[in-house]
Amino acid sequence: MSKTDHLQFVTVESLLAYGEALSRLPRIGEAVLPGPIAPSADRVRQATAAQAGILSVVERAAAGFADAGAYRAARQELIDGPCGGDALVFYAAWNRLVAEGRLVSLYRAAIGRVQKPPIRRPVAIVPRAQLTPQLAEGRIVLDLGDDRFWLLPRDLTERTLLFAMRHGISQVESKTHRVGCRLANVLDQERGIAKAEAVGTALAKILGVVGQQLDYLHVHNYLDPQSFVHLVSRSPNTTQLYQRVSAALAAGRGESAAPMTADALESQDFGWVTGIEKAAEAEAAAQAFGVDAKVAKTLLKHPLYCYPGGNSFFDTYVSVVDGIHRLAEAHRGTVACLYTHSSTLRALMIFLDPRPFAEAFTEFGEYKEGQDNVVLLTYENRQISGYSTAVGLSQRERAEREAWMSVERTRRDRVMLKPQQVRRIVALVSGGDFAGAGAALKELRVTGNRFGLEVYFVRHGFLGLANNWIEKVSEQDTRMLGSRPSSPIGSSRFEDFKDEQVQRAAVRHLEPFLRDGALVVLGGDGSLRGARAIYETFGVQVVGIPGTIDNNLAGTTSLGFHSAIRLADQSIESLKATSSAMGSVFFVEVMGAGSGHLALACAYQARAEGVLVNEHPDPDAYIDEVILGTLKRSLGVPNKSHLFLVAERTPHRHHPEGGVHGLPEFVAREVAGWPQVRPHDGHYPLTPATKATILGHTLRGAPPTPEDKAIAQHLAYETIRRLVERPADVVGCMLAYRDQAAVEAIPLHALAPKPFDWELFMRMHGRERE
Structure with a gap:
């Protein structure tokens, strides 16, 4: 419906x-x-x-x-x-x-900077056990609670940090009444003031406790609250919140600067x-x-x-997102505290969520008025990234558990298939292509036929659904499919599928197959968001299989990852050989869609000298300290290779596109001034050349490794078996592979980005014992 x-x-x-x-x-x-x-x-x-x-x-x-x-x-x-x-x-x-x-096309309207960026810099969150002195040195360290810390670059010259907070309980409660920007509201004398003080205490802990908790690292709190800019809405309760928070930050060290009023912080009208x-x-x-x-x-x-x-909530969302960008631009190089309302925080959390507006709105539709969050934002390169942390760990855990139970009940309510009812499946591959898709497709056909199911494939993913490119497949159609690179039935990136009208057309084409059947979607996070959309909106009985060389889905190994690493390793070893022979410095860029899992795995396997990833809190510092520092020590060593892996689009100051762009030129200029590469009497040094190699899409077309083929077969087999025997456990889910004995179903609503492996990163740099 x-x-x-x-x-x-x-x-x-x-x-x-x-x-x-x-x-x-x-x-x-x-x-x-x-x-x-x-x-x-x-x-x-x-x-x-x-x-x-x-x-x-x-x-x-x-x-x-x-x-x-x-x-x-x-x-x-x-x-x-x-x-x-x-x-x-x-x-x-x-x-x-x-x-x-x-009016739903407004969700995708190009209004200022309201459109979500296709790739956003991830937040660098590090567990206490992995926070080494080298990783923390010279950086802002924010305590998120639960033994997790957010690392940020120390240099704020081209950046802005923003801490957004909502007021506590007011005399006219938004839980029971419409309040909004037209009502001059004040905090409840008892409950509201106590809530505001709790928010102030929480922010002081985020900013100030780090130095005490991490004394063994000799980390200093670089942020001076007395230099913060404070911005409030016109409602008196946000000024009252400012008074409590600023008092907690000052801790007897003098008064903070008086707050300024900002339209972007106003509540809904x-x-x-x-x-x-x-x-x-x-x-x-x-x-x-x-x-x-x-x-x-x-x-x-x-x-x-x-x-x-x-106005509508969407109007508020537009004003908040565009306004916060403008505030960040106006206060570049500073830290700003934003005192605001629940509708503003909800808008920010929807914007920070990687999913399209409509999906994120649904996710945060049950945002609790009584929940006090501090939304931490960083603005750099004209983009906002951030993290939302609830005040009080137990409260956050309770809210997460309640939200999980509510959404999971809704997922199960949408499961229409009964055990032994499924008669046919339709399978497609969506998004960027990857090795192992052919093996999964063949296993779906083989196992499906053994269970008495008709099996259909869709050419070119969701685009094929919209065009009704659905074909029944036989044993002859899938011969030799398991060893085929990439997606044998085609794939595509089909942005129009975000449009509900396009989804409706695709579902019409699916209806004859799905009265007693299911759709299997192979792909990454974007493809599985599409699967979730048609499951929750139209009731399509869908199961996801993870496939992406980025390997950026939490809780699983994705198809294509191992094959991409093997092919990359062959190229990297060739480059290491020529680097060793010629003394050259190579920067090798691999794909990653804003995540560095593939780059880290390739670098570790190849024993590269370094790896530059988007997750690093300060890529510029890594270039200066690690890359140049390593080259200073190793240039001129006989038969030594000099090779660095770079994840695509990792931002740095040497080129607006990031990645390897600009790095060879910068490093060449720096190296040219070093004494070990300058000739002198009787000595003619080997002059190192700096070069960039972009492996790019070659890794998508990698031949599937036995490991990827095995994972594909396990996931496909379990997909069919569970659809037949226990559909309620798998419909609306992605099957996650940990090992052969551990294939688990993760609800599509619970999919999350894979955390960066800081332990492996530090081990690669020889610092695991620090």
């Missing part, structure tokens, strides 16, 4: 009736509301006519708005123009289109609903729409639902 099918009760007439009813409900608190609603008999016609203007602005958004201000201005032009200045007309016209699902009890709001909706309150809330909770005289 489509997400909009359950909004069929929404009409222009019912929306107008509801808007007028809201204006008559009692409210509490001191609120600055829009003007009163003037009577009008022509609103139905106006709202119907205004829809064309709204759709034209949505089309403009696809082409792009310069920033959030331009988007807000276009929205206001709709109210002033086609809606005749009547906010209620706009409310009815806009939300009727929301109910029809015609609920318009005429401000100050109204949520239960009364839902009951009024039930009466106006002629449905029960639970059904009515499906509209009120929609991210695009616009409040009369106010």
